Amino acid sequence: MSSNANTGLAPPYTGAPPSNAKVAAEIQQLCNTIRTLQARVNEQQSAAPANTGEPRGRDIGEALKPPKPEPFTGKVADVILFLTRMKVYFCLFLNRLDTATKKVLYTSLLI
Numbered sequence: 001m002s003s004n005a006n007t008g009l010a011p012p013y014t015g016a017p018p019s020n021a022k023v024a025a026e027i028q029q030l031c032n033t034i035r036t037l038q039a040r041v042n043e044q045q046s047a048a049p050a051n052t053g054e055p056r057g058r059d060i061g062e063a064l065k066p067p068k069p070e071p072f073t074g075k076v077a078d079v080i081l082f083l084t085r086m087k088v089y090f091c092l093f094l095n096r097l098d099t100a101t102k103k104v105l106y107t108s109l110l111i
Contacts (some may be wrong), residue, residue, distance in 0.1 A: 061092030071110045086110075 018026075069085040072078065086107055090097050097103050 057095070059093045059095045061089070061096075064092065066092060069110060082110075 066089070069082070069089050072082045086103075090103055097106055
């Protein structure tokens with residue numbers, strides 16, 4: 001193990017507190033950064049290729065080999081759990097279950 005001599009508490013801050021203008025400027029800078037990042041995300045999402053029917057590579061589920069979701073028991077208390085498991089399974093198999101029809105057909109076998 002490495003010996004770390006910096007194990008004590010940090011010394012108290014003794015400088016002057018930041019001005020309201022400085023805090024406001026930093027908040028504005030953070031807001032601008034968030035807007036920039038959101039714009040980049042929106043650009044990437046709009047530039048994402050549409051589902052053209054061509055394979056997009058291997059599904060994550062093929063590598064992970066998760067168990068199939070358990071069938072729905074019919075109990076009201078299990079609805080949320082069942083739907084959550086199905087959503088996760090769909091996320092793991094984006095290529096195999098790439099349309100609403102395929103998802104509905106797969107889910108219907110478990111109801």
